Amino acid sequence: MRHAISKLLHLHLVASDNSERRLQQLGGAIFKRGSPDVDVMLTESLPELTEARVRYQIQYEDYVIAMLHPVTTE
Secondary structure: OHHHHHHHOOEEEEOOHHHHHHHHOOOOEEEEOOOHHHHHHOOOOOOOHHHHHHHOOOOOOOOOOOOOOOOOOO
16 A cells, blocks of 8 residues: 555655655655654654644644554564
């Protein structure tokens, strides 16, 4: 599933050199940007929820964030 999703995308924002090398075989534009959200999580103090809502332009009081990251080793 992960391979298929990567193959269908034309733009890839990757976090590491390893990710970049793997995706080069599939084609598309690749930009190594690191993992800014991990950088935020590793800071001394996390942003308040109101700051996060402004940063990600979340206009709703009630919302859900869902992420799919399939395990490829099982």
